[in-house]
Amino acid sequence: MRNALFVCAAACLLACGGSYPEPKEAAASTEAAVRSASEVGAEKDPTATLHLKYAKDQSEEAKKLISDGENHRAEMVLMRAKADAELSLMLAKAHNEKEQATKSEAEVAEQRRKLGK
Amino acid sequence: MKILKLALLTIAIAACGETLPPKELVDARAAYDRAASGKAGQLHPAQVYEAKQALDKAEAKFKDEGDAPDTKDLSYVAQRKAQYAEAMAEYTLADQRLAQADKDMRALTGRALESAQAALKKSQEDIEKQKQMTEAERLKAQNAAADAEKARLEAEKERQARIEAEKRMKQALEDLAKIAAIKEEQRGMVITLTGNVLFESGKWALLPGAQIKLNEVAEALKMNKDRDITIEGHTDNQGNRQSNVDLGQHRAESVKDYIVSRGVDGSRVKAIGIGQDRPIADNSSPEGRANNRRVEIIVSPPKEAR
Numbered sequence: 132m133r134n135a136l137f138v139c140a141a142a143c144l145l146a147c148g149g150s151y152p153e154p155k156e157a158a159a160s161t162e163a164a165v166r167s168a169s170e171v172g173a174e175k176d177p178t179a180t181l182h183l184k185y186a187k188d189q190s191e192e193a194k195k196l197i198s199d200g201e202n203h204r205a206e207m208v209l210m211r212a213k214a215d216a217e218l219s220l221m222l223a224k225a226h227n228e229k230e231q232a233t234k235s236e237a238e239v240a241e242q243r244r245k246l247g248k
Numbered sequence: 249m250k251i252l253k254l255a256l257l258t259i260a261i262a263a264c265g266e267t268l269p270p271k272e273l274v275d276a277r278a279a280y281d282r283a284a285s286g287k288a289g290q291l292h293p294a295q296v297y298e299a300k301q302a303l304d305k306a307e308a309k310f311k312d313e314g315d316a317p318d319t320k321d322l323s324y325v326a327q328r329k330a331q332y333a334e335a336m337a338e339y340t341l342a343d344q345r346l347a348q349a350d351k352d353m354r355a356l357t358g359r360a361l362e363s364a365q366a367a368l369k370k371s372q373e374d375i376e377k378q379k380q381m382t383e384a385e386r387l388k389a390q391n392a393a394a395d396a397e398k399a400r401l402e403a404e405k406e407r408q409a410r411i412e413a414e415k416r417m418k419q420a421l422e423d424l425a426k427i428a429a430i431k432e433e434q435r436g437m438v439i440t441l442t443g444n445v446l447f448e449s450g451k452w453a454l455l456p457g458a459q460i461k462l463n464e465v466a467e468a469l470k471m472n473k474d475r476d477i478t479i480e481g482h483t484d485n486q487g488n489r490q491s492n493v494d495l496g497q498h499r500a501e502s503v504k505d506y507i508v509s510r511g512v513d514g515s516r517v518k519a520i521g522i523g524q525d526r527p528i529a530d531n532s533s534p535e536g537r538a539n540n541r542r543v544e545i546i547v548s549p550p551k552e553a554r
Contacts (some may be wrong), residue, residue, distance in 0.1 A: 182328075207321040214328035221335040226343035235349035242356045246363070 153197055154206035161190055161209045164216035171223040175230075179222035186216035270315040272323035276303055279330035288330075288337040295333035302326035362540070413471055420468035427461045435547040439465060443483075443541030444498070452481075452498035454506055462503065465545060466510035476548040479503050479518045484537035485524040497521025503543050 158187035165186050173179035189212035269277075280303050283289065284296050306322035313319055424430060429440040446458040454462070467479060481496030481503075500519035509513040529536035 133399060137391045170346065204317070207318060211321055211324050211328075214332070215323045218335060219334045221332050221339060225335050225339035225342060228339050232342045232345035232349060235346055235353065239349050239352045242353060242360070246356060246359060 142192035149242040151202040161213040168219040173223040176226035178217045182215045186212045267314040272320040276323040278329035279327045283330040283333045289331040291337045299329035302329045439545040465505040478546040480544040484540040485531040493521045493523035496523045
């Protein structure tokens, strides 16, 4: 009887430790965020590129943690990765917008110069 | 002094007992403060609030678990969220610049368009003016051509009329030559009609037969409208000289009146009594005197030939 209780307790402990679900949703949303940042052209801005690299590295790290069964840690790392991917995306967008604004302002200045003649 | 040193030592020991926040949390706090007090706070308060919530979670975790990995992860995420709010503010500022540039460009394009439209209108007006001028010139040239053609036709008509008149004149002269002597002299064409045919002796009333002859003469003279006509009355040397001049004058006027009555323009006809002064034959014989009794009609040369 004592043996049975011990086995049962051990099984419960194992079950509790391994019951943290695999962060599939977090992985998917992180992957989507990384893809969006890449598509927007994060590589044009050095800071955006850096954060995209962090995101990718952390995604890889999370995959390793998942395969090691460390789902909670994996979820936390994915959270970091997603935050980096989202930041990268916004930095890239801001970079593009600034570039576009500068170009438009130059065109306005050129048009003014032409009309001013 | 010993008491002060003891107090400081006690504080230092107490401080060492409290866990220092991890670098991630310190960075997250700084990032949040920067975002909240900067443009992000004004432009994207919701995003800054999200960063604040993330920071609160990290702070709570730190309070519960100290500098555990989860605290660091949550701090890391909070820092990124604050940076995200700042990046978003930068994006918005750039977007505002872009919108302003677009607005400026639209205004400038409008001005350029107005300017181009004005230039186009002016060009169209110039073209229209040019077209009108060209049309006027074309009409002028057309009128000039029409005038030239008209002048050519008139000249041709005149030429034909002249040829026709010359033909008629020739015919009339040929007819006239049958009843009178015609010769060309320096003073013009001289038509000589014998006095016996025209008048009774010593009189100036035209004989009926004379009128038939003078009809021919009048027809010929009417064809030469631009020539002056002089009618001279000549006599033989019988009788008084003055009475011969008068007789010559009367006879010349009789002829003049008759041909004028037949349509010859009286303003270009002059009647002169010459009398016996310019005989053409010897007055000693009856034939000579008959030849001297005559009327001469002198048709002056054409005006351009004078």
